[in-house]
Amino acid sequence: MIHSRHSTIINGFWRSSPARLELHPGDTHLWLVSLEGPAGNPVSCLSGEEIARAEGFARDQDRTRFLLARAALRTILGSYLGCAPKSLCFHLGRHGKPMLALGGGQGLEFNLSHAGKIALVAVARNARVGIDVEYRKNRSSNGIEAIIRRFFTARERTIIEGLEESQKRDTFYQFWTRKEAVVKALGASLPAMIRDFDVSTPGEITPGVSTPGAPATETLEPDRWFIADVYIPHGYTASVCVETRKPVFSFWRFSGS
């Protein structure tokens, strides 16, 4: 499915993935992962570090979802690289973005996001990518107001304030996931840079206000990026940001193997 720079909502039909996956430069593959069900066997492909991190979750549900998401991520990446999921080594960027260790990735870039019962994984070749999904029931109105005050640009705030009450929440989530997808593509830190750019024009990233001490907006180079809202049913909002001007998206449903 091909989308122009001006098509900002990508409404994919999530299909079973083919036996042989091909990912060319310019392609962005999105994976929808269900986080329901017991962690079971997939956990055997995780590293000791991941298992230890899972132990730190207080709630069983959070632990299981973390494990399932990481197992799916490893399985997905392993299928592009033709290697066992367990053999993959991740290292973390300065602000915690997991990346494939040098040499093992064949230019494969990825990002993961989870919310509620689903995770999304975005995979691209030789292009940084970030993805964010939110479950729209998760935040209280006060929480939303606080985020808008702290992180949104003046223009984003004005647009939301001008909307009818019924549209405010959806628009908030749209802007918020776009912003997080951009930050995650850069592997940056949310508080440090999120007011530096504005995502209220569909498909565009424009400079916003500068946060003292934050990285310069120029490092974002808005023209290099494509940002799109990903349609997900059942109360979720998601966006993807990829360092390609004309990405070709594919939508795969993760089946567990």
Ligand SMILES: CC(C)(COP(=O)(O)OP(=O)(O)OC[C@H]1O[C@@H](n2cnc3c(N)ncnc32)[C@H](O)[C@@H]1OP(=O)(O)O)[C@@H](O)C(=O)NCCC(=O)NCCS
């Ligand atoms: C990552 C971040 C942008 C948002 O995460 P979120 O919306 O809460 O959660 P998501 O589910 O969308 O994403 C989390 C996943 O993104 C990945 N990730 C973590 N840090 C990342 C970063 N800086 N950039 C890109 N991806 C990152 C990880 O795979 C993580 O999931 P996992 O740990 O289960 O593997 C946010 O936590 C952040 O800004 N981190 C940087 C460190 C920081 O500034 N911390 C203070 C937070 S206020």
